[in-house]
Amino acid sequence: xxxxxxxxxxxxxxxxxxxxxxxxxxxxxxxxxxxxxxxxxxxxxxxxxxxxxxxxxxxxxxxxxxxxxxxxxxxxxxxxxxxxxxxxxxxxxxxxxxxxxxxxxxxxxxxxxxxxxxxxxxxxxxxxxxxxxxxxxxxxxxxxxxxxxxxxxxxxxxxxxxxxxxxxxxxxxxxxxxxxxxxxxxxxxxxxxxxxxxxxxxxxxxxxxxxxxxxxxxxxxxxxxxxxxxxxxxxxxxxxxxxxxxxxxxxxxxxxxxxxxxxxxxxxxxxxxxxxxxxxxxxxxxxxxxxxxxxxxxxxxxxxxxxxxxxxxxxxxxxxxxxxxxxxxxxxxxxxxxxxxxxxxxxxxxxxxxxxxxxxxxxxxxxxxxxxxxxxxxxxxxxxxxxxxxxxxxxxxxxxxxxxxxxxxxxxxxxxxxxxxxxxxxxxxxxxxxxxxxxxxxxxxxxxxxxxxxxxxxxxxxxxxxxxxxxxxxxxxxxxxxxxxxxxxxxxxxxxxxxxxxxxxxxxxxxxxxxxxxxxxxxxxxxxxxxxxxxxxxxxxxxxxxxxxxxxxxxxxxxxxxxxxxxxxxxxxxxxxxxxxxxxxxxxxxxxxxxxxxxxxxxxxxxxxxxxxxxxxxxxxxxxxxxxxxxxxxxxxxxxxxxxxxxxxxxxxx
Numbered sequence: 001x002x003x004x005x006x007x008x009x010x011x012x013x014x015x016x017x018x019x020x021x022x023x024x025x026x027x028x029x030x031x032x033x034x035x036x037x038x039x040x041x042x043x044x045x046x047x048x049x050x051x052x053x054x055x056x057x058x059x060x061x062x063x064x065x066x067x068x069x070x071x072x073x074x075x076x077x078x079x080x081x082x083x084x085x086x087x088x089x090x091x092x093x094x095x096x097x098x099x100x101x102x103x104x105x106x107x108x109x110x111x112x113x114x115x116x117x118x119x120x121x122x123x124x125x126x127x128x129x130x131x132x133x134x135x136x137x138x139x140x141x142x143x144x145x146x147x148x149x150x151x152x153x154x155x156x157x158x159x160x161x162x163x164x165x166x167x168x169x170x171x172x173x174x175x176x177x178x179x180x181x182x183x184x185x186x187x188x189x190x191x192x193x194x195x196x197x198x199x200x201x202x203x204x205x206x207x208x209x210x211x212x213x214x215x216x217x218x219x220x221x222x223x224x225x226x227x228x229x230x231x232x233x234x235x236x237x238x239x240x241x242x243x244x245x246x247x248x249x250x251x252x253x254x255x256x257x258x259x260x261x262x263x264x265x266x267x268x269x270x271x272x273x274x275x276x277x278x279x280x281x282x283x284x285x286x287x288x289x290x291x292x293x294x295x296x297x298x299x300x301x302x303x304x305x306x307x308x309x310x311x312x313x314x315x316x317x318x319x320x321x322x323x324x325x326x327x328x329x330x331x332x333x334x335x336x337x338x339x340x341x342x343x344x345x346x347x348x349x350x351x352x353x354x355x356x357x358x359x360x361x362x363x364x365x366x367x368x369x370x371x372x373x374x375x376x377x378x379x380x381x382x383x384x385x386x387x388x389x390x391x392x393x394x395x396x397x398x399x400x401x402x403x404x405x406x407x408x409x410x411x412x413x414x415x416x417x418x419x420x421x422x423x424x425x426x427x428x429x430x431x432x433x434x435x436x437x438x439x440x441x442x443x444x445x446x447x448x449x450x451x452x453x454x455x456x457x458x459x460x461x462x463x464x465x466x467x468x469x470x471x472x473x474x475x476x477x478x479x480x481x482x483x484x485x486x487x488x489x490x491x492x493x494x495x496x497x498x499x500x501x502x503x504x505x506x507x508x509x510x511x512x513x514x515x516x517x518x519x520x521x522x523x524x525x526x527x528x529x530x531x532x533x534x535x536x537x538x539x540x541x542x543x544x545x546x547x548x549x550x551x552x553x554x555x556x557x558x559x560x561x562x563x564x565x566x567x568x569x570x571x572x573x574x575x576x577x578x579x580x581x582x583x584x585x586x587x588x589x590x591x592x593x594x595x596x597x598x599x600x601x602x603x604x605x606x607x608x609x610x611x612x613x614x615x616x617x618x619x620x621x622x623x624x625x626x627x628x629x630x631x632x633x634x635x636x637x638x639x640x641x642x643x644x645x646x647x648x649x650x651x652x653x654x
Contacts, residue, residue, distance in 0.1 A: 004155075008397030015192065015401040019185050019408060042275070046282040048187055049273045050289025052413075055186035056269050057261050057294055058193055059410035060403045061146030063302040064381035065469060070306035071315060071380040072362075074228035075620075076245050078299065080469075082616070083249030084262035087480070088291040089608040090255075091266040092284060093601035097653055098487055098573055099266055099274045100283035107271035108425040111494065113572065114486060116565045119494035125426050130501070131260075131268070132421030133451070135472070139260055140414050140455035142468040147407050148459060149377050153370055153385040154400075163456040170408040170415075170452075182412040183273075189405035196402020197301035200388045203395060204308040216304075220624060224310045231620055240530060244537040256544050258476030258483065258504075265483045269417040280653045291608065296615035296637075300623060302384070309383035313365040316358075324359035411452070419447035470536055474508040477540050478547020488598075489579035490566050495558040500551035507543045515539075563587070597652045604648050611640035 004012070069077040104110060108131075111124040144163055151162030205216055219225055233245045260268050270287070277283040316324070328335050331353075337345060338353040345353075354375060358367030363378055369386060370378075388399050423444045428435045435443070462468060479500045486492045515521060521535055529538060560566075567587040570580050576596045618633030 004396070004400075005393045007394050008400065011394070011397030012401050012404065015404065019189065019405075043278055044183060044273070044276045044282070044286075045278060046285030047289065048183060049277055049282070049286035050293065051190050052183040052186035053270055053273055053286065053290035054293040054298070055190035055193070055406075055409040056413040057410070058190065058298060058406050059143045059146065060150060060407040061143045061410075062406070063197065063305070063384045064146045064149065066299060066302040067306040067309060067384040068379065068381040070228055070303055071310060071383060073245065074230060074234075075303055075307075076230050076233045078303075079233075079246050079249050080253075081262070082295060082613075083254045084259070085291060085295045085609050085612055086250070086254040086605070087262055087264045088287075088294070089605040089612075090264065090484075090602070091270065092287040092291060092608065093604040093648065093651060094598055095265045095487065096274050096283045096287045097280040097651070098575060099271050100277055100280045101573055102275075104275055105424050106420050107267045107275070108421060111497075114565075114569050115494040115561055117494075119498065121429070123494050123498055125430050127501075128421040128425035128429075132418040132425070133454075135260060136414050136418035136421075136451060137455045137458055138468060138472065140411055140451065141458035141462055143407060143410050143414075144456055144459035145377075145462045145468075146381070147403075149373075149382050150385040150403060152373050152377060153382050154389045156372055159374075159460055163459065166404070166407055167411075167452055167456065170411045182409075182416050183276075185412065186409045189409040192398075192405040193402045193409070194298070194301075196399045196405070197298075199395060200391075200399055200402075201301040201304040201308075203391060204305045204387050207308075207390065216623060217625060219304075219308060219311065222311045224314050225307050228307065228310060229624065231617055239532055240534055243533040248533065248537050248540065252544060253473075253540065254480075255484065256478060256480040256548065257473055257540070258479040259473055263483060264480035265487065267483065269413050272417055272420065284648075284651075284653070288608070292612055292615070296612045296619070299616070300619055303620075304623065305384055305387050309387050312387060313363075313369060313383050315380075316360075316362045316364040320359055320364065321362060324356045324364070327356050328353075328360055415448040415451055416444075418451050419444040422447045471508065471512065474511060474539055474543055475505055477507065477543030478504050478545070478551070481548060482551055485579070487573070487575050488577045490570075490583050491560055491579075492555055493558055493561050496551050496555040499554035500547055503550040504543060504547040507546050511539045511543070597650065600647065600650050604644055604651070607640055607644045607647065611637050611644055614640060 066078065069080065099107070102110065102113065104113070108124050108127050111120045111127070114120075115123070144166065147166045148159045148162045151157035151165075152159070157165070205219060220229060233242045255264055258264065258267075261270060263270070266274065266287070270290075273286060274283040277286055334349065335353055335357075338350065338357075342350050342353075351371070355364065355367055357375070358364045358378055361378075363380055366380070366382060366386065367373075367378055370382065373382060388396075391399050423440050427443055428440060432439070482492065482496060482500050486497070524530065524535065524538060533541070563583070563586065566583045570583050570587070577598055614633045614637035618630050618637055621627075621630030621633060624630075
């Protein structure tokens with residue numbers, strides 16, 4: 001357990017006070033109206049919003065998640081989220097202008113400009129609670145879980161005390177400053193978080209405690225590290241690894257899976273920031289900056305620390321895992337006693353069972369290094385806080401401040417975003433239509449506090465960030481295509497969205513609680529399906545197929561939206577394209593189809609992906625010592641960016 005020096009304490013306290021000061025400074029303006037509190041008066045510039053977007057997705061759980069991925073799947077495993085760059089760039093060049101053009105208060109307001117009647121109202125209200133409460137709590141709980149693990153590994157804090165300490169500061173400034181306070185705090189916190197991440201990587205590599213490794217060259221020569229370095233799936237994993245890690249994410253997952261912060265077509269807190277931009281140009285610029293920072297600039301400090309952790313805390317070798325599983329099987333009665341009442345067991349017996357269970361799970365070295373960590377939190381993701389737990393005085397304060405910054409920026413965003421749904425899309429729409437601006441702000445602040453408490457309770461139940469990431473992906477499987485097409489295809493109606501949401505959630509529940517008892521996984525393994533993809537990938541594919549077929553069937557089995565509603569949407573948004581041709585012809589509206597700039601937007605999307613991925617892998621190869629390839633990729637990134645800027649000027653902005 002670490003002890004904080006007065007220098008470290010001063011750094012941490014100074015950081016917390018400065019963040020609270022930002023929230024307090026924004027409080028007066030944010031209290032004037034719901035628009036000010038939730039949308040900053042629609043006055044935010046692109047550079048501030050772009051940094052805020054990326055700060056929202058940079059939380060203390062993110063380094064833990066990346067560390068878990070690298071340790072279990074290698075660097076290539078990050079394609080599970082790198083692939084979402086495709087939908088990110090689609091949002092930049094196709095959807096950002098449409099969102100800002102809508103002039104909505106929240107993205108859920110889309111339902112009542114695109115659809116009509118009771119189905120639209122029900123959809124808006126239900127999604128407000130479904131996303132603003134359920135999903136929001138799940139995401140914040142994941143972030144809080146990471147904070148709990150950091151508190152246990154580094155400071156020996158109980159989960160409850162960690163949550164109390166972590167939530168106090170963010171609860172103050174988020175409820176006081178609204179979105180304006182959150183955005184300005186995000187800018188400051190992102191700088192601190194990135195500095196801390198870079199310092200952590202530098203210190204980890206140069207630490208004498210890491211098996212004598214004192215340079216990147218020595219690190220990459222380490223046997224345990226070499227096996228995990230590849231940025232693309234190697235042939236060693238066979239077809240299953242290639243399909244799961246690379247082909248499925250790039251070919252299917254990015255456009256057909258809904259995930260908060262990476263929604264096809266944009267949504268959630270990304271849409272909230274696009275809606276708060278000064279104009280369409282600033283909305284586009286903000287989203288473009290976000291994608292560069294999110295995918296190209298952030299990952300490598302975390303990846304380096306994760307690779308160092310493989311040398312410091314090696315994965316338990318397969319032979320030792322099998323031996324541990326055999327011991328657990330032979331001593332089943334002792335294991336049962338441990339699972340039921342380990343506190344009543346002798347200390348030596350308890351430690352023995354704990355170690356064998358950890359060895360069987362591949363985290364034996366982590367169990368030995370951190371004997372105070374509770375079993376439910378003993379996963380590969382604690383290797384990140386474990387690596388930075390040995391930081392010297394001054395450094396430790398900076399790193400802790402950076403982790404707090406990452407935690408606060410994400411939690412504050414989700415508190416504001418979630419409460420905006422509850423207040424504007426549920427309370428003001430269905431409970432009190434004549435709510436005053438001050439009442440809306442008051443309800444918003446109360447909602448924030450409730451969400452903060454509930455997410456903390458769920459965090460105490462969770463086990464690791466990777467599991468929750470997979471669950472959220474599964475819940476959103478098959479809905480992505482719908483969220484892309486609803487802007488451009490008149491035939492989609494409210495029942496399409498309702499059915500997609502219900503079906504995807506039902507399929508996710510089946511895989512979570514029903515598939516196991518039914519023996520589905522065993523049957524698929526015996527059928528040889530896992531030679532093609534692993535079980536998690538199959539679940540995603542099955543979910544996508546069932547949900548997509550389901551909502552398409554419902555779309556054609558239910559009546560289309562009324563003509564006047566379609567005409568109103570078409571006139572307001574001016575999305576254009578073949579999908580609106582029928583509506584334009586019937587209404588006499590000017591044809592946006594002619595000179596339609598979506599094809600140009602899609603070309604920009606691909607060039608943007610080339611620019612960002614080239615930067616990502618260019619930086620990686622430079623760090624790996626492949627100077628020639630790294631330099632070439634960086635040049636490709638620069639050339640692609642210049643080309644992108646010239647081409648993007650052709651996209652129509654109002």
